[in-house]
Amino acid sequence: MAKKNLIVGQSGGPTAVINSSLYGVVSEGLAHDGEIGEVYGMINGIEGFLEDRILNFRESLSGEKLEYLKHTPGAYLGSCRCKLPESLEDPVYPLLFEKFEKLNIGWFFYIGGNDSMDTVSKLSRYAAQIGSSIRIIGVPKTIDNDLVHTDHTPGYGSAAKYVASTVREIVLDASVYEKKSVTIVEIMGRHAGWLTAAGALARKYEGDNPRFIYLPESDFDTERFLKDMESALDKDCCVVVCVSEGIHDAEGKFICEYNSAVGTDTFGHKMLAGCGKYLENLVRDRLGVKARSVELNVSQRCSASLISAADQQEAVDAGIYGVQAALKGETGKMVSFIRHAAEDGSCSIECGLEDVNAICNEEKPVPSEWIINRGSDVSGEFIKYALPLVQGQVEVPLGRDGLPVFIYRK
Amino acid sequence: MAKKNLIVGQSGGPTAVINSSLYGVVSEGLAHDGEIGEVYGMINGIEGFLEDRILNFRESLSGEKLEYLKHTPGAYLGSCRCKLPESLEDPVYPLLFEKFEKLNIGWFFYIGGNDSMDTVSKLSRYAAQIGSSIRIIGVPKTIDNDLVHTDHTPGYGSAAKYVASTVREIVLDASVYEKKSVTIVEIMGRHAGWLTAAGALARKYEGDNPRFIYLPESDFDTERFLKDMESALDKDCCVVVCVSEGIHDAEGKFICEYNSAVGTDTFGHKMLAGCGKYLENLVRDRLGVKARSVELNVSQRCSASLISAADQQEAVDAGIYGVQAALKGETGKMVSFIRHAAEDGSCSIECGLEDVNAICNEEKPVPSEWIINRGSDVSGEFIKYALPLVQGQVEVPLGRDGLPVFIYRK
Numbered sequence: 001m002a003k004k005n006l007i008v009g010q011s012g013g014p015t016a017v018i019n020s021s022l023y024g025v026v027s028e029g030l031a032h033d034g035e036i037g038e039v040y041g042m043i044n045g046i047e048g049f050l051e052d053r054i055l056n057f058r059e060s061l062s063g064e065k066l067e068y069l070k071h072t073p074g075a076y077l078g079s080c081r082c083k084l085p086e087s088l089e090d091p092v093y094p095l096l097f098e099k100f101e102k103l104n105i106g107w108f109f110y111i112g113g114n115d116s117m118d119t120v121s122k123l124s125r126y127a128a129q130i131g132s133s134i135r136i137i138g139v140p141k142t143i144d145n146d147l148v149h150t151d152h153t154p155g156y157g158s159a160a161k162y163v164a165s166t167v168r169e170i171v172l173d174a175s176v177y178e179k180k181s182v183t184i185v186e187i188m189g190r191h192a193g194w195l196t197a198a199g200a201l202a203r204k205y206e207g208d209n210p211r212f213i214y215l216p217e218s219d220f221d222t223e224r225f226l227k228d229m230e231s232a233l234d235k236d237c238c239v240v241v242c243v244s245e246g247i248h249d250a251e252g253k254f255i256c257e258y259n260s261a262v263g264t265d266t267f268g269h270k271m272l273a274g275c276g277k278y279l280e281n282l283v284r285d286r287l288g289v290k291a292r293s294v295e296l297n298v299s300q301r302c303s304a305s306l307i308s309a310a311d312q313q314e315a316v317d318a319g320i321y322g323v324q325a326a327l328k329g330e331t332g333k334m335v336s337f338i339r340h341a342a343e344d345g346s347c348s349i350e351c352g353l354e355d356v357n358a359i360c361n362e363e364k365p366v367p368s369e370w371i372i373n374r375g376s377d378v379s380g381e382f383i384k385y386a387l388p389l390v391q392g393q394v395e396v397p398l399g400r401d402g403l404p405v406f407i408y409r410k
Numbered sequence: 411m412a413k414k415n416l417i418v419g420q421s422g423g424p425t426a427v428i429n430s431s432l433y434g435v436v437s438e439g440l441a442h443d444g445e446i447g448e449v450y451g452m453i454n455g456i457e458g459f460l461e462d463r464i465l466n467f468r469e470s471l472s473g474e475k476l477e478y479l480k481h482t483p484g485a486y487l488g489s490c491r492c493k494l495p496e497s498l499e500d501p502v503y504p505l506l507f508e509k510f511e512k513l514n515i516g517w518f519f520y521i522g523g524n525d526s527m528d529t530v531s532k533l534s535r536y537a538a539q540i541g542s543s544i545r546i547i548g549v550p551k552t553i554d555n556d557l558v559h560t561d562h563t564p565g566y567g568s569a570a571k572y573v574a575s576t577v578r579e580i581v582l583d584a585s586v587y588e589k590k591s592v593t594i595v596e597i598m599g600r601h602a603g604w605l606t607a608a609g610a611l612a613r614k615y616e617g618d619n620p621r622f623i624y625l626p627e628s629d630f631d632t633e634r635f636l637k638d639m640e641s642a643l644d645k646d647c648c649v650v651v652c653v654s655e656g657i658h659d660a661e662g663k664f665i666c667e668y669n670s671a672v673g674t675d676t677f678g679h680k681m682l683a684g685c686g687k688y689l690e691n692l693v694r695d696r697l698g699v700k701a702r703s704v705e706l707n708v709s710q711r712c713s714a715s716l717i718s719a720a721d722q723q724e725a726v727d728a729g730i731y732g733v734q735a736a737l738k739g740e741t742g743k744m745v746s747f748i749r750h751a752a753e754d755g756s757c758s759i760e761c762g763l764e765d766v767n768a769i770c771n772e773e774k775p776v777p778s779e780w781i782i783n784r785g786s787d788v789s790g791e792f793i794k795y796a797l798p799l800v801q802g803q804v805e806v807p808l809g810r811d812g813l814p815v816f817i818y819r820k
Contacts, residue, residue, distance in 0.1 A: 014586050044588050074582030081587070165813050166709060172484030172816060173712040176424050177491070178454050201811060205820065273683055294707045299576055302583040305715040308812065391812040401611060402718070402801040403575050406582060410615065 003037035004106025011112035015155030024319020045080035073302035113142035124332030157311030157389035160198035186276030199242030216246035218375030309392025413447035414516025421522035425565030434729020455490035483712035523552035534742030567721030567799035570608035596686030609652030626656035628785030719802025
């Protein structure tokens with residue numbers, strides 16, 4: 001009987017290290033050539049797979065070029081935002097498994113966040129239902145760090161390092177003038193404030209900027225925010241604050257929606273802009289001081305120069321661990337991270353497995369006890385939690401053009 | 411007679427390497443302790459100097475800590491935006507020179523852009539008028555690269571490297587989905603398009619994104635822009651374009667002003683947002699495709715992780731050269747860069763001196779012959795010009811928190 005083949009896909013928004021996990025799965029798959037035949041990749045996730053768009057890693061990417069995956073942002077295989085039907089009676093399921101059989105797939109890996117784990121859950125439940133022997137494993141990734149049953153997620157550490165380093169730089173930049181000013185840094189995270197909280201790591205000493213940190217886990221009160229700014233400006237010339245893109249008022253209305261309530265463009269459509277821009281205009285108008293907003297935007301999830309070495313290694317390890325688990329017969333699981341605290345205050349991270357059904361469609365917020373000062377800061381507990389995740393620097397090779405060399409499908 | 415002292419200040423918007431030039435001036439000043447007494451720094455430029463806010467480098471920053479200046483963004487001494495009066499009869503001039511005399515200043519260095527060179531010009535003309543022997547030298551810095559009589563300016567190479575690397579990452583990030591999309595990257599540069607042009611360096615192969623580059627040197631035609639987008643979307647799924655914040659229509663109206671013409675906030679004030687946001691909304695409305703805008707914002711001028719090693723070294727050299735020139739008796743000059751092309755296609759950069767009066771209040775645009783495709787791209791000549799300026803990587807030391815260690819006045 002021919003050896004079974006492995007297939008891997010990427011799904012959801014990219015991170016700086018989603019390709020590191022792809023590297024982990026592919027390199028470990030290729031290394032087990034006694035048990036695994038071909039190592040395939042789905043182009044654009046399950047959506048592309050349904051259109052038979054796949055590639056063979058052994059033919060198209062191996063050796064040194066495969067190593068380049070580790071520092072290449074974006075999703076090498078392309079991604080999709082496809083949620084499979086809730087009903088396992090839907091004809092898409094037999095269609096998918098027909099295609100799996102045609103390709104002689106024995107192992108299926110899906111690298112992604114919440115929605116991707118939903119796909120892993122559905123496929124593994126359908127496999128059990130029809131008695132398929134395909135092993136189906138989820139490898140987590142999300143800069144949002146909002147998956148339950150894992151200490152943290154690959155992708156978060158690098159995004160947190162980007163946020164912390166960049167906010168530290170923005171603080172230096174904002175501090176050069178004597179003029180009173182407020183700088184608002186808008187950070188990704190619609191529902192969970194993990195990434196915004198990483199702004200606290202930027203402080204160089206106690207009392208340093210960013211002076212305030214507002215997460216979507218708390219209700220945002222615009223008037224209290226203005227009072228926070230006023231009292232801070234009384235003491236310091238330069239105030240920098242971090243806000244999550246998902247901050248909302250007590251009624252649940254996103255602060256960014258106040259932009260579109262007031263601005264209409266020449267075509268009669270609502271202006272879409274972030275909460276940072278709204279608060280910038282608010283501070284300028286109400287407090288009469290210089291105001292600037294900085295939306296960190298997609299660089300949070302695709303900056304190669306600020307990849308956390310710890311995060312990169314863990315992302316690779318998660319991929320490797322997933323392949324090893326599947327080879328041992330595991331299925332319907334997501335690779336998780338377990339933290340072991342050492343007596344000297346340091347910690348180590350170990351991979352584990354969790355039932356994927358308990359993970360998909362759940363969200364892990366920042367614990368309320370870590371949110372302090374009436375929702376305007378995070379506690380030392382958060383700092384302690386986050387610091388190990390942002391450690392170490394990754395050397396990105398430069399080309400003859402002086403710029404980072406990435407690997408990509410053309 | 412007591413040795414004369416040196417004083418140095420920083421002025422205008424910061425760059426990633428303005429502190430490298432400060433390092434050059436201070437280290438060279440301290441090294442010449444046979445001729446130079448104390449090395450002072452003005453806090454917040456000439457504005458702070460008028461309030462007697464100075465520091466003594468020998469006492470407050472030397473040794474290893476001084477080295478940290480080279481990778482620390484922002485302006486270590488603080489900056490100002492102060493233009494001295496046009497009339498040399500103004501009482502501020504005798505006041506300044508009285509203060510110079512009190513501090514026994516023999517050498518005055520000012521690191522900055524256009525407006526700072528204006529200060530150097532006025533002070534050196536006043537010095538000549540009163541027969542003062544103070545040597546007054548300007549050290550250039552600006553990410554805008556718009557100073558005349560110099561091949562380029564310190565600060566531009568690092569900003570260009572940041573733009574090129576970040577746009578290359580954004581292109582990878584934007585390319586993961588199959589959905590048609592336009593991503594607009596808004597880059598600093600109100601009047602000169604040098605920095606936006608650096609987006610062209612991000613291309614990995616011919617025809618790669620960013621597909622279009624719009625500089626403020628050309629009139630921007632919104633309808634032609636939409637046609638450019640349409641024709642590009644016919645061929646490719648993902649289109650990324652770079653626009654300068656200063657793009658304007660044929661009547662000279664800034665494109666970003668169309669935002670404030672349409673959006674008014676809850677307080678009746680005009681919404682201030684960039685041209686990227688305007689074009690994003692325009693593309694979404696008129697073409698019905700997914701659109702996103704990314705304003706690169708202050709990270710362009712303060713990213714330590716993407717400092718160009720070439721730029722850093724040149725910024726240090728400019729400071730050193732300025733001190734050496736002043737010791738030789740030069741005054742009223744700005745340090746310039748002269749490019750020597752080698753036969754093998756490489757080039758070397760040498761420092762020179764230019765009359766500061768010929769530099770201040772002038773602006774150098776991107777040459778019109780380098781702007782091609784009806785103002786939607788730059789030519790290979792620009793690439794050839796810019797490539798040597800973005801070479802090399804700088805290692806930034808990480809602290810125990812895993813983040814870059816900077817030096818700062820608290």
